[in-house]
Amino acid sequence: MxxxxxxxxxxxxxxxxxxxxxxxxxxxxxxxxxxxxxxxxxxxxxxxxxxKLRLARALFRDAIAAGRIRADTTVVEATGGAMAAAQAYLARLLGLPYVAVMPKKASGADVERLGGTCRYVHPPLAIYDEARELAERLGGHYVDHYTAAASVDWRxxxxxxxxxxxxxxxxxxxxxxxxxxxxxxxxxxxxxxxxxxxxxxxxxxxxxxxxxxxxxxxxxxxxxxxxxxxxxxxxxxxxxxxxxxxxxxxxxxxxxxxxxxxxxxxxxxxxxxxxxxxxxxxxxxxxxxxxxxxxxxxxxxxxxxxxxxxxxxxxxxxxxxxxxxxxxxxxxxxxxxxxxxxxx
The missing domain is CATH 3.40.50.1100 (Rossmann fold)
Known part of the structure; x- marks a missing residue:
């Protein structure tokens, strides 16, 4: 329910x-x-x-309906660029803490401007394990949009x-x-x-x-x-x-x-x-x-x-x-x- x-x-x-x-x-x-x-x-x-906003919105909606995102959930994602900005925008709309894990050379200015936090890691491919582990430590939700996009209904x-x-x-x-x-x-x-x-x-x-x-x-x-x-x-x-x-x-x-x-x-x-x-x-x-x-x-x-x-x-x-x-x-x-x- x-x-x-x-x-x-x-x-x-x-x-x-x-x-x-x-x-x-x-x-x-x-x-x-x-x-x-x-x-x-x-x-x-x-x-x-x-x-990326349309997909990010559908991912958030699906995770909320399934109980993976709750009122106090920290949302974590391994990404930069437009997807990170879209998710930070939606997290702010919902009053949720948001962390984008991205490669060391990426810019998180848009995420930070929207109230999110950036965590920079090296090498670049380490962002996925870092995001997953961070979500587990915080009791948060790792969006994992590359995998989740295959099943979410965003029609x-x-x-x-x-x-x-x-x-x-x-x-x-x-x-x-x-x-x-x-x-x-x-x-x-x-x-x-x-x-x-x-x-x-x-x-x-x-x-x-x-x-x-x-x-x-x-x-x-x-x-x-x-x-x-x-x-x-x-x-x-x-x-x-x-x-x-x-x-x-x-x-x-x-x-x-x-x-x-x-x-x-x-x-x-x-x-x-x-x-x-x-x-x-x-x-x-x-x-x-x-x-x-x-x-x-x-x-x-x-x-x-x-x-x-x-x-x-x-x-x-x-x-x-x-x-x-x-x-x-x-x-x-x-x-x-x-x-x-x-x-x-």
């Missing part, structure tokens, strides 16, 4: 979801002669969390329902990145479950297991290397990733992600991170393929995490050069294709 606090907490989460406005669709400029429209579903318009108010409601007609392609894999699974199941003609593509950075695992139909595929693109890519196929509803996985060079993020900022003014660049690059590749094949229609790419902090990261030359990401050749390729009519 759900207690009074749990009932109130779930009501707060549901009210927060109802207050959240529908995130906009922005048009990315393509040459008119292509006959292809590229739309960007801008999840950075979500309050405090971007693309209510989902990205898929909202996106297809906005579009009116089904696009030729929907493009999304994969971190937990839950977003691509939800979008793909929406397409398949309703018999829609659109296809789903996952844009995948270097070092990630999603492209080779999908291509070789190997659910246990592992690269053993972390992604350099925050928010997308994993060294293994996560439980929530549903390969059977993905029509194509597009590998994207990390430096191309940086170039595309810069091109997106120039077109929209949004200071997106490289994960949005990954998605844009994949979407542009598919749009160019449609152009070459004489196919007309829409491509929709999901973007998120536009934040001023990215101005000091992928939009900064010194940051990119320090990581060996030479974005200039990829930027030149985008200019040739989009501005001068060259083939992809």
């Amino acid at each position: 759900i207690n009074a606090w749990a009932t109130q907490a779930i009501e707060k989460l549901d009210e927060e979801r109802r207050r959240a406005r529908v995130t906009p669709l922005l048009e990315f400029p393509l040459p008119e002669e292509w006959g292809v429209r590229l739309l960007l579903k801008d999840e950075s318009a979500q309050p405090e969390g971007g693309l 209510g108010g989902s990205l898929a329902e909202e996106l297809f409601g906005q579009l009116g007609a089904c696009p030729h392609w929907v493009v999304v990145g994969a971190g937990t894999g839950a977003t691509s699974a939800a979008l793909g199941r929406h397409l398949r479950g309703r018999g829609l003609p659109g296809r789903l593509a996952v844009a995948d950075p270097e070092n990630s297991a999603y492209f080779p695992g999908w291509a070789y139909d190997a659910a246990d595929y592992s690269t053993g290397m972390p992604s350099r693109i925050e928010g997308v890519g994993r060294p293994r196929l996560e439980p929530a990733f549903a390969a059977d509803v993905v029509d194509l996985v597009v590998p994207v060079p990390d430096a191309a992600s940086v170039a595309a993020a810069r091109r997106l900022r120039a077109a929209t003014g949004l200071a997106v991170g490289p994960a949005s660049g990954t998605n844009l690059w994949g979407a542009l590749e598919l749009a160019a393929r449609m152009r070459a094949e004489g196919v007309r229609g829409d491509v929709v790419a999901v973007i998120g995490e536009a934040h001023p902090r990215h101005l000091r990261a992928c939009h900064d030359d010194a940051w990119a050069e320090g990581r060996g990401l030479d974005w200039r050749p990829h930027a030149a390729r985008l200019a040739d294709v989009l501005d001068r009519g060259a083939p992809w």
Whole structure:
């Protein structure tokens, strides 16, 4: 039986979801002669969390309903970036202490600004054991979103329902990145479950297991290397990733992600991170393929995490050069294709 606090907490989460406005669709400029429209579903318009807020909300709701999170529970997670910010935002909403365990070189400024605490550990892969052990010591709840995302029900108010409601007609392609894999699974199941003609593509950075695992139909595929693109890519196929509803996985060079993020900022003014660049690059590749094949229609790419902090990261030359990401050749390729009519 759900207690009074749990009932109130779930009501707060549901009210927060109802207050959240529908995130906009922005048009990315393509040459008119292509006959292809590229739309960007801008999840950075979500309050405090971007693309990860919908999943974080569902994870909290599920854990509260099951009694894993109570009125005095410390919520612990092994993550940084947008997922940590989203969870810190929700923990503050519910009056819960929150601890994000993240790699030593990560920035926890957003978590701390939202009232959470950061614990930094090294090496990076130690964050998972540290978070699990910390939750046990504190009598808290370890969210473990990579595993939990496979089973949580987050259809209510989902990205898929909202996106297809906005579009009116089904696009030729929907493009999304994969971190937990839950977003691509939800979008793909929406397409398949309703018999829609659109296809789903996952844009995948270097070092990630999603492209080779999908291509070789190997659910246990592992690269053993972390992604350099925050928010997308994993060294293994996560439980929530549903390969059977993905029509194509597009590998994207990390430096191309940086170039595309810069091109997106120039077109929209949004200071997106490289994960949005990954998605844009994949979407542009598919749009160019449609152009070459004489196919007309829409491509929709999901973007998120536009934040001023990215101005000091992928939009900064010194940051990119320090990581060996030479974005200039990829930027030149985008200019040739989009501005001068060259083939992809």
